[in-house]
Amino acid sequence: MISLISADEIEEGTSKGIELNNLYMFAVKKDAELFLYWNRCPHLGTPLEWEEDRFLDSDGALIICSTHGALFEIEGGRCLAGPCKGKHLRAIPFILDNGMVMVEESALRVSTPLQ
Numbered sequence: 001m002i003s004l005i006s007a008d009e010i011e012e013g014t015s016k017g018i019e020l021n022n023l024y025m026f027a028v029k030k031d032a033e034l035f036l037y038w039n040r041c042p043h044l045g046t047p048l049e050w051e052e053d054r055f056l057d058s059d060g061a062l063i064i065c066s067t068h069g070a071l072f073e074i075e076g077g078r079c080l081a082g083p084c085k086g087k088h089l090r091a092i093p094f095i096l097d098n099g100m101v102m103v104e105e106s107a108l109r110v111s112t113p114l115q
């Protein structure tokens with residue numbers, strides 16, 4: 001297992017970009033629950049954030065793509081509005097171990113195709 005980040009580094013209601021060996025991901029903490037996705041919009045494959053560590057809309061309710069404004073559910077990553085409506089952000093399976101977000105190496109070898 002690979003340790004990505006401490007869950008404590010992500011404040012409630014915020015998001016954080018994570019880079020590991022040129023792989024780009026991000027995590028969101030909502031209602032004390034963590035969600036982890038590849039940082040890749042299912043529309044054109046671009047990174048989502050509009051500023052460093054800023055992946056959420058203005059009220060922190062949805063993930064937003066900075067390129068064309070697609071809106072995604074934090075839980076599940078489904079696109080609710082925008083050019084990729086109905087598609088999903090690609091989630092990365094993880095476990096929490098002693099407060100650390102841990103992923104299987106094999107999960108990081110998976111490529112991140114558009115969905």
Ligand code: FES
Pocket residue numbers: 041042043044045046065066067068069070082083084
């Ligand atoms: S690249 Fe994300 S909405 Fe177009």
